Amino acid sequence: MSFLRLYLRAVSLVGPDRGLALGLAFAGVVLALLGFAEPILFGRVVDALTHDRPAMGLVGLWAGLGFLGIAAGIFVSLHADRLAHRRRLEVMKSFFEHVVQLPASFHSEEQSGRLIAVMLRGTDHLFTLLLSVFREHLTAMVMLVVLVPVSLWMNARMGLLLIGLMVVYGTLSALVVRKTRFGQERAEAYHSQLSGRVVDVIGNVSVVQSFTRLQEEARALQGIMGNLIAAQFPVLNWWALASVLTRAAATVTIVSLFALGTSLHAKGEITVGEIVSFVGFAGLLIGRLDQLTQFLSTLVFEAAGMRQFFQVLDKTSTLIEKPGAPPLKVTAGRVVFDRVSFLYPNSTSGIFDVSFVAEPGETVAIVGPTGSGKSTALALLQRVRDPDAGAITVDGQDLRDVTLDSVRRSIGVVFQDAGLFDRSIAENLRIGKPDATDEEIRRAARLAEADRFIEAKQGGWDARAGERGRGLSGGER
Ligand SMILES: Nc1ncnc2c1ncn2[C@@H]1O[C@H](COP(=O)(O)OP(=O)(O)O)[C@@H](O)[C@H]1O
Ligand SMILES: [Mg+2]
Structure with a gap:
């Protein structure tokens, strides 16, 4: 310029x-x-x-x-x-x-x-x-x-x-x-x-x-x-x-x-x-x-x-939404990977020719050694990136044909790194559901067996998690 x-x-x-x-x-x-x-x-x-x-x-x-x-x-x-x-x-x-x-x-x-x-x-x-x-x-x-x-x-x-x-x-x-x-x-x-x-x-x-x-x-x-x-x-x-x-x-x-x-x-x-x-x-x-x-x-x-x-x-997003794309409609929840390949830019790593079907109600585990491409496959399912070849469909809809927002909203993720913000514990728990009631927050924490340590902590639900959760123990995160 x-x-x-x-x-x-x-x-x-x-x-x-x-x-x-x-x-x-x-x-x-x-x-x-x-x-x-x-x-x-x-x-x-x-x-x-x-x-x-x-x-x-x-x-x-x-x-x-x-x-x-x-x-x-x-x-x-x-x-x-x-x-x-x-x-x-x-x-x-x-x-x-x-x-x-x-x-x-x-x-x-x-x-x-x-x-x-x-x-x-x-x-x-x-x-x-x-x-x-x-x-x-x-x-x-x-x-x-x-x-x-x-x-x-x-x-x-x-x-x-x-x-x-x-x-x-x-x-x-x-x-x-x-x-x-x-x-x-x-x-x-x-x-x-x-x-x-x-x-x-x-x-x-x-x-x-x-x-x-x-x-x-x-x-x-x-x-x-x-x-x-x-x-x-x-x-x-x-x-x-x-x-x-x-x-x-x-x-x-x-x-x-x-x-x-x-x-x-x-x-x-x-x-x-x-x-x-x-x-x-x-x-x-x-x-x-x-x-x-x-x-x-x-x-x-x-x-x-x-x-x-x-x-x-x-910088423009490489993930382009098709003009007038409809939102993803999840009816049954059938996820299909059809010969999906993806390489990280300027590298030879990624996933190659992956195909599988996760039927509705089924629990599917993707198992493999470190670096084999498990996280990459799931990133593709969330449409964080697009496959170079093949297609991923949910109930028959190609992820590239629906809005990005609707894909992300339809998928719940638990990250390997907790991804905590330097805010109160309650605020962190509300990241995925901003309008959750106190009761819902408590129930979720109970299910994750986290309610006891949260309540025992000084400040309780209002205690700050610290940057990237540094105020919590590794397990608590
Ligand atoms: N952002 C990235 N850029 C380049 N290569 C990456 C990137 N993320 C992961 N990789 C490589 O892609 C391969 C698959 O990684 P990943 O899907 O994270 O493996 P895992 O099965 O352990 O979850 C690995 O070789 C990793 O080094
Ligand atoms: Mg991983």
Whole structure:
């Protein structure tokens, strides 16, 4: 995704706040034009004073425009922040919902730490981007566009100096962007590797502690950090160089404006007020160009993170529901595996040519050595994945022809790992049936012979299970 596409995509996320965004854009344009009026008025006042003409009218106009500028400024700073905050949370919500509904095939290849990092970094980047779009970019761009004709019209030679400065900034920025974008992408990859690793280690903290692996883990982390720094530093060097060179160009431009202005003034081709206006323009221009280059460097730093974010957001489920698919209707409950084969992507493991029938009311056990494909077969029955060949039917309906939701609802699963949430025991028991009554919960626990230890536990049904059930014993889980 190119920078421009990335930028436009990020801006398009304002979506429901479009009205406010337009208001902010308008205020930004007003601010730009007001910013322009100021040096012109300043120059006019200076000329009026040096020629003993009345200047009060100009000063009054200046003050009026100043107040208008303050009002627009307050509107922008207040609402740009609110908009950016709102959008960040909205986008985070869509990301969360999207990731949670992605199929097991996606999650088995992703680290949850990396996903969390991609979400947090991505939404942070979007936040800063939206904020600077509405606070700075519009104003800066309108100013640059207006500055060229106005300064040329006021004095062509002085105007050319300012345009020259714009060209220097543009060229330097373009060069540095080219030099740094790949380095920054590598740095970003190390960032997410770092988060993936940290979450993996913290999630297995008891293993790390009992095998006293702290030092090894810290060393491995330091290795990734070393790579990160090695990728990041050259990028920083280039941007530091750009900043020094643009600053130098800015100083040279101001000095040249004065030098050229002095010689033109000697020939009577420019007034003192016009020189003052040009120096004011130069100040404006430099401020805005600095802002835009600053933003460009931020975009380079953050683009990789935003790309990762959009990549996850664009991941589509490989489990496609047929349009207008009906729900699964279980009448008898006859399950048929008909020559089912499935291979995990990029691997040679899976199941091959499996056929069996589970008649209604029958208890069927699938028995086999570890890794023979029992869990895989059941994952296919739940349609966590689709078979590469063959078909699975329930009461004659192919699982691929009915809605995903209805398949999952029709099948009860007891996992090898309990899959407990860090919530109360009662809440965990209600995961499969959110509207279960207290009595139903108690009965289920009694049947599983879990009621006694739950009630004996401090907090009882309200006791928290801990992350992944760590507050319970292996058997209790
Ligand atoms: N997400 C995965 N990606 C690649 N290979 C996998 C994945 N899950 C399981 N496998 C492999 O598929 C085979 C069958 O696994 P599984 O169905 O879990 O066996 P089990 O019979 O012990 O339940 C094993 O060789 C396992 O290593
Ligand atoms: Mg298994």
